[in-house]
Amino acid sequence: MENALGEATVKHTRISVTQGDITLQSTDAIVNAANSSLMGGGGVDGAIHRAGGPAILEECRQIVARQGRLPTGQAVITTGGNLKAKYVVHTVGPVWHGGSRNEAELLASAYRESLKLASEKGLGSIAFPSISTGAYGYPVAPAAKVALDAVVSFITNETTSLEEVVFVLFNATTYQAYESALGEVMSQA
Ligand code: AR6
Secondary structure: OEEEOOEEEEOOEEEEEEEOOHHHOOOOEEEEEOOOOOOOOOHHHHHHHHHHOHHHHHHHHHHHHHHOOOOOOOEEEEEOOOOOOOEEEEEOOOOOOOOOOOHHHHHHHHHHHHHHHHHHOOOOEEEEOOOOOOOOOOOHHHHHHHHHHHHHHHHHHOOOOOOEEEEEEOOHHHHHHHHHHHHHHHHHO
16 A cells, blocks of 8 residues: 555555546546435535536436435436536435434445445546535534545455546645545555
């Protein structure tokens, strides 16, 4: 394992954190912090549907018609529509209720299930936003630790096609939290 500021390599997968707009990423997939309806919303969800166009929502409708609302901690995959990314993985993070309602495990599951879907599709790269830390109110520092722990342990313990996992953080405060969490998780690995 190697570790530099803002990036680390675990087995054959590079993990990095960067500040920016996830809708502009050219990874094979980007992850959407959706809600259980899969019908769009504000924040990163709104931005992804705006940039990706109606094909994404149409596929979400078909998924909901087939399997119902998406439970918290689960993930599904659709086309990327007009995005540079070929796919969007939609996952639902937990609403923060103070930390005693299994929020950490549900958040870890959202990351894990997204990585699992990308691996099943044989994708090489994926970009994550900071799931649950906007409208859903999860405090950023603990969310960043859960996110990096989940990614590092998935790569360590599972076989994956992913060679690149990028966290694309919208603002400087969130970026700092993920950069610190990456350093912390790698120093414990
Ligand atoms: N690129 C990267 N990150 C972004 C972008 C972007 N273009 N836009 C916002 N963020 P949120 P949640 C960041 O609220 O907390 C929606 O309405 C944002 O700054 O998007 O999981 C859904 O429909 C924050 O750091 O997602 C759900 O109802 C992070 O993305 C609900 O919000 C997550 O903030 C989900 O809430």
